[in-house]
Ligand SMILES: NC(=O)C1=CN([C@@H]2O[C@H](COP(=O)(O)OP(=O)(O)OC[C@H]3O[C@@H](n4cnc5c(N)ncnc54)[C@H](OP(=O)(O)O)[C@@H]3O)[C@@H](O)[C@H]2O)[C@@H](O)CC1
C-alpha cells in the first residue's frame with residue numbers, strides 16, 4: 001500500500017531488475033513513461049505543441065533524451081537543451097542520445113533569455129534525478145530559475161531537479177529546484193516528493209514502475225498514509241451503548257492567557273465522538289465554555305487522572321505546577337498524548353523524558369518542527385533537512401508515536417515504521433490547528449483506537465477537513481482552527497458510513 005523508497009532502495013531495485021533485462025530497457029521504459037505523461041499535458045494536435053526538454057549530464061538526462069525522441073515522433077515541436085557529461089557515462093545514455101539525434105527533435109543552446117522569450121506548451125525537466133550531489137549552480141541554476149518563471153506546465157522526470165529524493169529538502173546550501181506542475185517518478189514513489197518542499201515542487205505525482213517484477217521490491221518501512229491503514233477501527237455505533245462506551249478525554253492546559261488552546265482541543269475531542277470531555281486548567285478554571293457548555297471545565301488539581309485519556313499541553317505554560325501536572329500525567333496509567341507546552345517542558349527536563357520513555361503503554365507526541373528540534377537538541381533546519389529521519393529518531397528516543405507536523409506530516413513509531421500524510425494544505429498554517437489535531441487524536445484514543453491508528457486517522461481527517469473547506473472557498477486564506485471542528489465531524493461520520501462495520 002503506497003510504499004515509499006529511499007534512493008538507495010531504488011538503486012538496489014533498479015540493479016536487480018536491470019540484470020534480468022536487455023541493456024537499456026529501463027531507460028527506454030522511463031522515456032516512454034515520460035512521453036506518455038507529457039502527451040497527457042499536450043493538446044490533441046501535438047503539431048502545435050512547443051516542448052522544451054532539459055537533459056542533464058546523468059541518466060536522468062538519458063530519460064529526457066528518450067522522452068524527447070518519443071515526443072518528436074508523436075509530432076510535437078521538441079527543443080532539447082542538453083548539458084552533456086564530461087564523458088559519456090553509460091551505454092544506455094549514449095543510445096538515448098543517438099535516438100534523440102536521429103529524431104526530429106532540435107538541439108539548441110538556449111540561454112535563459114531565449115528560454116523566457118518563447119511561449120512553450122510544456123517543459124520536461126530531466127536535469128537531475130536521484131544522483132544530484134550538490135546545489136544547482138551556474139547555467140543549470142539560471143535555467144531552473146527561468147523555467148520557474150514560465151507560465152506553462154512543467155513535467156519533472158523522476159523528481160524535480162534540485163530536490164533531495166529522500167528528504168524533500170532543496171539540495172543546498174542556497175539551492176534552487178525546478179517547480180514542477182507534474183512529476184512522473186520511476187520504479188517507486190519517493191518520500192521527498194511528499195514532505196518538506198516536496199509537495200510544493202513536485203506538483204501532481206504519478207508513479208511508473210517501469211514494469212519491474214514485484215519480486216524485486218522489498219517490503220517498505222515507509223508509506224504514504226492511506227485510509228486502509230486505519231479503516232478497521234472505523235466502527236458504526238451500536239444502539240445499545242451510552243456515553244460511557246465512548247471514553248473520557250481530559251485536556252490539561254489553560255494557563256492564564258492561553259485558555260483558548262485547551263478549549264479548541266476539548267471541543268474537537270467532543271465533536272469527534274468522545275463520550276465525556278474534561279477541560280482541566282492549571283491556573284484558574286473558566287466556569288464554563290459558553291460556546292460548548294457540554295465541556296466540564298475544572299481545575300487540574302484534584303482531578304483523578306486515571307479516569308480519562310490525557311491530552312497534555314495545549315496552553316499549558318511553563319510553570320513549575322504545569323511541569324508537576326505533566327509528571328503526574330506521565331506517571332498515570334492512562335493513555336497519553338503530549339502536545340505544545342508539554343513538549344517544551346519535556347525538552348527542558350531529562351527526568352520527564354526518561355519517565356515518558358519508560359511508560360509501559362508508550363505515548364503520542366505531536367511536535368511541530370521547533371518543538372521537535374528542542375526535544376532532539378538540534379536546530380529547526382536540521383529537523384526539516386530530514387523530517388522522516390528526525391521523526392524516527394525522536395520516536396526511538398522517547399519510545400513514542402511521533403507526529404512531526406507541517407507540510408507532509410510524518411508519523412513515526414518507535415519500531416521505525418513511518419508514514420507521510422497526504423491530506424491538508426496551507427490553510428492549516430494558522431494558530432490553534434495543532435490544538436484541534438491533539439484533541440482529535442486524543443478522542444480517537446479514548447474511543448479505543450490504538451495509538452498508531454489514532455495518529456494516522458487523526459492526521460488524515462484533520463487534513464481532509466481542511467481540504468474540503470478549501471474546496472468550499474473557506475480557505476486557504478483566513479480559515480480558522482475552530483471551523484475545522486464541524487468539518488472533522490462530517491469527515492469522520494462519512495468515513496464511518498463508508499468503511500464502518
Ligand atoms: N540507471 C538506470 O538504469 C535507470 C536510471 N534512471 C534515471 O536515472 C536517474 C539517476 O541517474 P544518475 O545516477 O546518473 O543521476 P542523475 O540524477 O542523472 O545525476 C547525476 C549526474 O549529475 C552530475 N551532478 C550531480 N549533481 C550535479 C550538480 N549539482 N551540478 C552538475 N552536475 C551534477 C553527476 O556528475 P558528477 O559531476 O557528480 O560526477 C552525474 O553526472 C534516476 O533519477 C532516473 O531518472 C531511470 O532511467 C531508470 C533506469
Ligand SMILES: Nc1ncnc2c1ncn2[C@@H]1O[C@H](COP(=O)(O)OP(=O)(O)O)[C@@H](O)[C@H]1O
Pocket residue numbers: 340368404405406407408409424425426427428429430431432433434435436437462
Ligand atoms: N503548510 C501546511 N500544510 C499542511 N499542513 C500544515 C501546514 N501548516 C501547518 N499545518 C498543520 O497545521 C497544524 C499546526 O499545528 P501547530 O503548529 O501546533 O499549531 P498551533 O500550535 O497554533 O495549534 C499541524 O497539524 C500542521 O501539520
Ligand SMILES: [K+]
Pocket residue numbers: 060125126127128129156157158159160161
Ligand atoms: K528531473
